[in-house]
Amino acid sequence: MDNMKLAALLFPDVTLTPEDLEVKYPPRNLPEGARVTRFAPSPTGFLHIGGLFGALTDVLVARASKGVSFLRIEDTDKKREIDDGVSAIIRGFEAFGVDFTEGVTGFGTEKGDYGPYTQSQRASIYHAVAKRLVEEGKAYPCFCTAEELTALRERQETDGALIRGYFGKYAKCRNLTLEEIEANLAAGKPWVLRFRSEGSEDKRITFEDLIRGKIEMPENIIDEVLLKSNGIPTYHFAHVCDDHFMRTTHVIRAEEWISSVPKHIAMFKACGFKVPKYIHTAQVMKLDDETGDKRKLSKRKDPEASVSYFVEKGFPREAVIEYLLTLLNSNFEDWRRANPNLDAMDFPFNLKKMGSSGCLFDLTKLTDVSKNVISHMKASDIYDRVAAWAKVYSPAFHAVFTIDPAFSTAMLNIDREVPKPRKDIAKWDEVEAYFSYFFQEPDADPSLLPERVSPADVKAIVSCCCENYEPTEDKDAWFARMKSWCPALGFCPEVKEYKKNPEAYKGHVGDLSSVVRLAVTGRTNTPDLCTIMQLLGKEKVSARLNRFAAKLG
Ligand code: GLU
Numbered sequence: 001m002d003n004m005k006l007a008a009l010l011f012p013d014v015t016l017t018p019e020d021l022e023v024k025y026p027p028r029n030l031p032e033g034a035r036v037t038r039f040a041p042s043p044t045g046f047l048h049i050g051g052l053f054g055a056l057t058d059v060l061v062a063r064a065s066k067g068v069s070f071l072r073i074e075d076t077d078k079k080r081e082i083d084d085g086v087s088a089i090i091r092g093f094e095a096f097g098v099d100f101t102e103g104v105t106g107f108g109t110e111k112g113d114y115g116p117y118t119q120s121q122r123a124s125i126y127h128a129v130a131k132r133l134v135e136e137g138k139a140y141p142c143f144c145t146a147e148e149l150t151a152l153r154e155r156q157e158t159d160g161a162l163i164r165g166y167f168g169k170y171a172k173c174r175n176l177t178l179e180e181i182e183a184n185l186a187a188g189k190p191w192v193l194r195f196r197s198e199g200s201e202d203k204r205i206t207f208e209d210l211i212r213g214k215i216e217m218p219e220n221i222i223d224e225v226l227l228k229s230n231g232i233p234t235y236h237f238a239h240v241c242d243d244h245f246m247r248t249t250h251v252i253r254a255e256e257w258i259s260s261v262p263k264h265i266a267m268f269k270a271c272g273f274k275v276p277k278y279i280h281t282a283q284v285m286k287l288d289d290e291t292g293d294k295r296k297l298s299k300r301k302d303p304e305a306s307v308s309y310f311v312e313k314g315f316p317r318e319a320v321i322e323y324l325l326t327l328l329n330s331n332f333e334d335w336r337r338a339n340p341n342l343d344a345m346d347f348p349f350n351l352k353k354m355g356s357s358g359c360l361f362d363l364t365k366l367t368d369v370s371k372n373v374i375s376h377m378k379a380s381d382i383y384d385r386v387a388a389w390a391k392v393y394s395p396a397f398h399a400v401f402t403i404d405p406a407f408s409t410a411m412l413n414i415d416r417e418v419p420k421p422r423k424d425i426a427k428w429d430e431v432e433a434y435f436s437y438f439f440q441e442p443d444a445d446p447s448l449l450p451e452r453v454s455p456a457d458v459k460a461i462v463s464c465c466c467e468n469y470e471p472t473e474d475k476d477a478w479f480a481r482m483k484s485w486c487p488a489l490g491f492c493p494e495v496k497e498y499k500k501n502p503e504a505y506k507g508h509v510g511d512l513s514s515v516v517r518l519a520v521t522g523r524t525n526t527p528d529l530c531t532i533m534q535l536l537g538k539e540k541v542s543a544r545l546n547r548f549a550a551k552l553g
Pocket of ligand 1: 252254257
């Protein structure tokens with residue numbers, strides 16, 4: 001077979017060569033040990049939380065080694081593509097501060113010298129490599145129709161073939177003569193380009209996965225499709241060409257690709273390219289609410305499978321990243337304890353500390369992490385974030401929340417910026433309900449009153465408070481003032497004293513503050529009541545107290 005002739009026949013217009021590409025995309029000029037990683041999603045318009053896991057790993061591994069991470073869009077599967085499926089993915093990364101060094105930056109935009117970073121724009125690269133493989137007898141055209149391929153599958157079934165696919169004796173087009181190929185082409189028969197596998201059924205290969213260790217598998221014997229009939233590459237061939245010419249050193253991808261590694265290694269070798277290092281990450285799992293079993297986070301069943309869920313709910317990005325890192329790297333928590341104030345993006349990510357079995361994504365744990373992260377934020381920072389979130393996701397709340405920024409900031413600052421701040425809010429969509437009594441009169445429910453407090457006691461407490469409340473007083477003075485009302489009301493000013501002799505009193509000073517709290521906020525539990533009352537002002541406080549007392553008849 002005259003392979004040069006065949007290559008010219010199949011790719012008459014291709015003049016670009018792999019040597020040209022080597023010059024255009026030279027090895028990167030990076031320090032020793034620098035890692036080049038990539039995140040390579042299909043533009044589905046959906047960023048799965050597992051994708052954020054992967055991308056975070058890519059970016060941190062590159063950063064920790066002073067390397068490069070880039071975002072490549074894999075849009076060769078036209079069926080899955082949706083219009084502008086890229087923007088949602090980019091927005092997802094932006095929202096979480098995951099910042100690639102290079103690659104696609106938006107719908108139709110990119111940065112870096114190793115592009116284009118969108119596969120549909122790289123046809124000339126794939127074709128240059130494909131042509132060379134044909135010239136070297138390592139790839140051949142296959143004219144089998146869909147019916148013929150179905151017949152082949154059926155034959156393999158009847159034969160009980162252990163390996164299924166296009167290979168060896170089943171590979172009908174593997175040994176076509178040049179004349180036969182010419183005749184097929186002249187007849188306008190569609191063709192795909194297949195890899196001519198040199199693998200043998202009884203050989204095995206081993207490769208090192210950086211988190212899973214040595215993996216041994218049968219060698220690839222399948223004549224895999226490299227280019228589809230429309231000239232578009234398959235994932236396998238695009239992966240090999242792209243990761244070579246983009247000079248990826250570490251391919252970090254989902255574990256579902258492990259079984260394809262023998263194929264990929266064979267292709268890298270056939271092309272004369274160095275095989276990159278592989279890391280296959282574990283899947284993100286959850287405990288099924290109904291069955292209690294561990295299962296994959298599903299796009300269909302679990303809203304939290306989508307990264308947009310966390311943006312819509314208003315989880316601060318630091319909390320999500322912080323939580324993901326505790327799942328991703330067993331070193332993270334120790335590092336965090338030693339470096340409480342560093343940006344999580346500075347974490348020296350260690351691939352060896354990544355787990356290889358599915359990690360459990362637990363919303364409750366994320367919620368706790370988030371409460372902790374928010375508790376350490378400054379009120380003014382929270383104000384800005386809540387305002388930005390509400391503008392998009394809760395415009396009506398945004399309107400009231402931003403009328404008086406100083407007021408809302410003071411509200412957020414209650415029990416904050418102190419040594420032991422409250423850990424009450426986990427996400428911005430809770431702020432409106434949590435602080436509702438600041439924006440609207442509460443409808444306090446009298447059944448929440450302490451049992452030992454009668455309606456007459458409430459009225460007496462309310463009247464003391466309306467007459468004597470002094471909003472300029474601090475917490476201690478306010479409490480002392482409530483204590484001073486106790487004797488006349490028949491309540492004990494000291495809780496300890498009351499406990500010693502409960503029969504002697506109706507209740508204690510705590511009951512007074514419970515009544516005031518309920519009347520003013522509608523709640524039995526709030527942040528510091530004294531500050532809440534100061535912020536509301538005497539007029540509102542008195543009105544709410546009186547309204548509550550009136551409810552009791
Ligand atoms: N486009 C592939 C996917 O979305 C990427 C796999 C890889 O990272 O190589 O699964």
